[in-house]
Amino acid sequence: MHRILFVCLGNICRSTMAQSVMQYLVDEAGRADEFVIDSAGTSSEESGNPPHRGTAEKLRREHISLVAHHARRVRAAEYDKWGLIVYMDEDNEWALMRLFNNDPEHKCAKLLSFIPEDSSFRPRAHLHDGTVRDVADPWWTGNFDDAYRDVRAGCEALLATL
Template sequence: MIRVLFVCLGNICRSPMAEAVFRHMLEEKGLADQVTVDSAGIGGWHVGDPPHRGTLAVLAREGIPADGLRARQLSPADLDKFDYVVAMDEENLTGIRRLGQSRARVLRLLDLVDDLDDKNVPDPYYTGNFEQVYALVTKGCGRLLEHIQQEYGLSVRRQA
């Protein structure tokens, strides 16, 4: 089982959006039994809270389930539990690295997207632009899934 963890600052906007989008992509491709996905925040301010209403609104509009998403804080154990720890921006990447060494591949979500100059997903908690974040998250998740499929030789098994 391949394990992917998305990380943002408080785990209520970007990382739960990425978790839901990535999970949805896995289900559409019939790969949900081979890849697990979770999300966490650098800080613990929102532990136990559901995603921000802006994240929930975008996901609902796109028909992407957000059931069961609750904020949690990133822990040092996550760095050994997951194969990929995916930060939303440079600040989150720094926070992850402060926790110590990782067996996981640690990267920013947009590092795998070649046609973008800015590799940081902006925080809609401050900007309010959940639409822009959804577009970036979708692009990054798609590229991450392609990368994982290539790296692990996973083939798409369409659901009936």
């Protein structure tokens, strides 16, 4: 059983989008019974709120069902519950390393790190210095198309590795 937790800052844009996209992909692949998928945020400021309307609208345009979800903050006690904790950006990584005592079992990974370096995906996931770029954050830009592009590519690559 693959147990995946997607994480972003507030749990209303990117991580909820990733949860919905990944659920869609595993359902389409006929592999839903192999997965438990959820999402959370590193901050509690959006706790209890539904997904951002931009996330809901983008997924609707892509014919992907938005999972029933209300934002919540990830807790330290959850570390043992998940086989993989997938985060969206470096700030999320920093918060998760603090929360999970530097990730002793190496369960945490940036979503775009699953895209192979030699992929034709544009814009490139891997930067020239070897680092992996962050998933575009629509909270600041309002651009849910770029966030979806990154999330979809990352989730497809993740599913391919599983």
